Amino acid sequence: MVEVERILEQVKNGQLSVAEAKERLTQVGDLGYAQLDLNRQERTGFPEVVYAAGKTVEQVIGIFEKLKQTQDVVLATRVTSEQGEQLQNRVPGVIYDTQARVAVWSRSPLEPQRNGYVCVVAAGTSDLPVAEEAAWTLRCFGSEVRVIADVGVAGIHRLFHRLEEIRGASVIVCVAGMEGALTSVVAGLVDKPVIAVPTSVGYGSSFGGLSALLTMLNSCASGVAVVNIDNGFGAGYLAGMIHRQAGLDH
Incomplete structure (x- = not known):
C-alpha cells in the first residue's frame, strides 16, 4: 500500500506520467506486440526471458530495451544471427553466442552467486x-x-x-x-x-x-x-x- 501511495504522489507531483504509473502498478510492460512481465523475478526468482524465434529484429530490440529498465540481466534464446548482430549494434553491452543462439545483457559482469x-x-x-x-x-x-x-x-x-x-x-x-x-x-x-x-x-x-x-x-x-x-x-x-x-x- 505504501508503494501505491508513493507512485500516486509521484503522479501528482509530475514525476511520473499516468502511463508510467499504470505500468508500475500492474507490473506489465505494454509494447503493443508484447506484454512484458516486469514482476517475474520477485515472484519466481528469475526475470522475464525473451524467446526470440518468430519475432522481428525490431521487436527483439524493443523488448530488450524495455527489460533493461527493470532487470539486471536480460536473456534471449533462439536468437538468429541477424537478430544477434542487430542487438549488438544497437544495444550496448549485449553478448551474442552464435553456437548457443542466445543474447545476454547484464548490468554487471555475470559471476557465481553461490557455492558449488x-x-x-x-x-x-x-x-x-x-x-x-x-x-x-x-x-x-x-x-x-x-x-x-x-x-x-x-x-x-x-x-x-x-x-x-x-x-x-x-x-x-x-x-x-x-x-x-x-x-x-x-x-x-x-x-x-x-x-x-x-x-x-x-x-x-x-x-x-x-x-x-x-x-x-x-x-x-x-x-x-x-x-x-x-x-x-x-x-x-x-x-x-x-x-x-x-x-x-x-
Missing part, C-alpha cells in the same frame, strides 16, 4: 548448441558452470576420465541425442540430481530426438528428470533453481 557448480555434460560435439543454451541460462541464474563435451557412450572411457569432476557438481545436466543412453549411465554413477535433455541430433530413426526422449523417460537409473527435446533453456532453468536451493545450505 553445475556440470553440463554433452554426449557429442553436435549436442553443444543445446548444452551451451543450458550453460548460459545457468550463468544468468548465478551458477558456476562447467561444460564437459563429447563423452558419449560410444567411447565411455572418455566419461570416466571426467567422472570425478562430474560427481563434484551440485546438479548435472545431461545432453544427448542419438539413442540418449548417456543419461542412464551418468545417473547410475552419481549421487546428484540429473536433468536430461534429449536433442534432435541423430540419423533418421532417431525421429528428431524422439528416440532419445523415450530412452531418457524410461531410464532405469533413479534421480532423473527429463525436459523436452532441445530444451537447453528449460534444463538450465531447473538446474539453476535446484542449485540455488542447495546453495542455501552452505
Whole structure:
C-alpha cells in the first residue's frame, strides 16, 4: 500500500506520467506486440526471458530495451544471427553466442552467486548448441558452470576420465541425442540430481530426438528428470533453481 501511495504522489507531483504509473502498478510492460512481465523475478526468482524465434529484429530490440529498465540481466534464446548482430549494434553491452543462439545483457559482469557448480555434460560435439543454451541460462541464474563435451557412450572411457569432476557438481545436466543412453549411465554413477535433455541430433530413426526422449523417460537409473527435446533453456532453468536451493545450505 505504501508503494501505491508513493507512485500516486509521484503522479501528482509530475514525476511520473499516468502511463508510467499504470505500468508500475500492474507490473506489465505494454509494447503493443508484447506484454512484458516486469514482476517475474520477485515472484519466481528469475526475470522475464525473451524467446526470440518468430519475432522481428525490431521487436527483439524493443523488448530488450524495455527489460533493461527493470532487470539486471536480460536473456534471449533462439536468437538468429541477424537478430544477434542487430542487438549488438544497437544495444550496448549485449553478448551474442552464435553456437548457443542466445543474447545476454547484464548490468554487471555475470559471476557465481553461490557455492558449488553445475556440470553440463554433452554426449557429442553436435549436442553443444543445446548444452551451451543450458550453460548460459545457468550463468544468468548465478551458477558456476562447467561444460564437459563429447563423452558419449560410444567411447565411455572418455566419461570416466571426467567422472570425478562430474560427481563434484551440485546438479548435472545431461545432453544427448542419438539413442540418449548417456543419461542412464551418468545417473547410475552419481549421487546428484540429473536433468536430461534429449536433442534432435541423430540419423533418421532417431525421429528428431524422439528416440532419445523415450530412452531418457524410461531410464532405469533413479534421480532423473527429463525436459523436452532441445530444451537447453528449460534444463538450465531447473538446474539453476535446484542449485540455488542447495546453495542455501552452505
